[in-house]
Amino acid sequence: xxxxxxxxxxxxxxxxxxxxxxxxxxxxxxxxxxxxxxxxxxxxxxxxxxxxxxxxxxxxxxxxxxxxxxxxxxxxxxxxxxxxxxxxxxxxxxxxxxxxxxxxxxxxxxxxxxxxxxxxxxxxxxxxxxxxxxxxxxxxxxxxxxxxxxxxxxxxxxxxxxxxxxxxxxxxxxxxxxxxxxxxxxxxxxxxxxxxxxxxxxxxxxxxxxxxxxxxxxxxxxxxxxxxxxxxxxxxxxxxxx
Numbered sequence: 425x426x427x428x429x430x431x432x433x434x435x436x437x438x439x440x441x442x443x444x445x446x447x448x449x450x451x452x453x454x455x456x457x458x459x460x461x462x463x464x465x466x467x468x469x470x471x472x473x474x475x476x477x478x479x480x481x482x483x484x485x486x487x488x489x490x491x492x493x494x495x496x497x498x499x500x501x502x503x504x505x506x507x508x509x510x511x512x513x514x515x516x517x518x519x520x521x522x523x524x525x526x527x528x529x530x531x532x533x534x535x536x537x538x539x540x541x542x543x544x545x546x547x548x549x550x551x552x553x554x555x556x557x558x559x560x561x562x563x564x565x566x567x568x569x570x571x572x573x574x575x576x577x578x579x580x581x582x583x584x585x586x587x588x589x590x591x592x593x594x595x596x597x598x599x600x601x602x603x604x605x606x607x608x609x610x611x612x613x614x615x616x617x618x619x620x621x622x623x624x625x626x627x628x629x630x631x632x633x634x635x636x637x638x639x640x641x642x643x644x645x646x647x648x649x650x651x652x653x654x655x656x657x658x659x660x661x662x663x664x665x666x
Contacts, residue, residue: 425593425594425595425597425626425629425630426593426594426597427591427592427593427594428565428566428567428591428592428593428594429566429591429592430566430587430588430589430590430591430592431563431565431566431569431587431588431592432459432460432461432530432531432587432588432589433461433566434563434565434566434567434569434570434573434587435460435461435528435530435569435570435573435585435587436460436461436462436463436464436465437461437464437570438569438570438573438574439451439461439462439464439465439498439573440464440465440468442573442574442577443465443468443469443472444468446496446577447472448494448495448496449472449495449496449497449498449577450472450473450474450490450495450496450497450498451465451466451469451472451473451474451497451498451499451500452473452474452475452476452483452486452487452490452497452498452499452500453466453473453474453475453476453483453499453500453501454476454477454478454479454480454483454500454501454502454505454506455475455476455477455478456500456501456502456505456530457473457475457500459502459530459531459589460500460501460502460528460530460587461530462498462500462528474486478505480501480505480506480509480510480513481509481510481512481513483499483501483506483510484499484506484510484513484514484517484518484525484527485513485517487499487518487525488513488517488518488521488523488525491518491523491524491525492523496524496526496577497525497526498526498528498577499525499526499527499528500527500528500529500530501528501529501530502529502530502531502545503529503530503531503532503533503545503548503586504529504531504545504546504547504548506527506528506529506548507529507545507547507548507551507552507584508547508548508551511551514527514555515555515556518555518582519555519556519557519558519582520556522557522581522582523582524580524581524582525582526576526577526582526583526585527552527582527583527584527585528584528585528586528587529545529548529552529584529585529586529587530587530588530589531545531588531589532545532548532586532587532588532622533545533546533588533622533623534546535588535589535590535623545586548584548586549562549586549650552584552586552650552651553650553651555582555584557581557582558581558582558583558584558651559576559579559581559582559583559584559604559605559649559651559652560583560584560586560649560650560651561575561576561583561584561585561586561604561648561649561650562586562621562622562648562650563585563586563587563602563621563622563648564592564595564596564620564621564622564623564625564626564646564648565592565593565594565595565596565625565626566592566594567594567595567596567597567599567600568595568596568600568602568646568648569587571600571601571602572585572602572648573585575602575603575604576604579604583604586622588622588623590623592623592626593626595610595625595626595629595646602648604649604652605649605652605653605654606649606654606657607645607646607647607648607649607654607657607658608645608646608648609643609644609645609646609657610625610629610644610645610646611629611632611642611643611644612641612643613632613640613641613642613643613644613665614641614643614664614665615635615640615641615642615665616635616640616642616643616665616666617642617643617644617645617661617662617665618631618632618642618643618644618645619644619645619647619658619661620644620645620646620647621646621647621648621650622648625644625646628644629644632644642665643661643664643665645657645658645661
């Protein structure tokens, strides 16, 4: 697999494109637009971009107000900041009212280790999955991220999309038919199933190839949607490869 773009870059490009199609989209950022890549949107649509600053709780409050006024707010910050610092506001002002707010957490996981623990989004997925009514998406590469960003915008209801800083291998060179809540089978196998999402999908494919050299046929599932999870695909894989 060749190296592709970082998922944060693909998100920024997709959001800018969607901004051209959907005038109701507004974007809010927590003073990290150059890192989350919402700066792409801001440069083209400055009148629809709101820089709230390093105040994640206020960021969510403003977004919920804009959603109540008929706008389609997309909120972006580092995953650890937006989920940990603003969890109560996400719970009370977005999840319970079922507002159509889209939340994007960048620089997720331990792949930004050199920045230190204060920047790492490690707990974000657990927190996001605990929010009532939220869909939670972790795309594998730039292609799936573009498709997931569009699906997020078209979906009615709150969504959390996780992106990352490092460039990642291109898993979907021939396109991606992404749907929220639906797993994608990338490789068939009869002996076992490897389930992954995000940057680990490429690793799962590499592991499956290594196993094949030993005569073990592994199925690979990309569970990009953690919530609602595709239970049917997982149970089917367990029955057929267990």
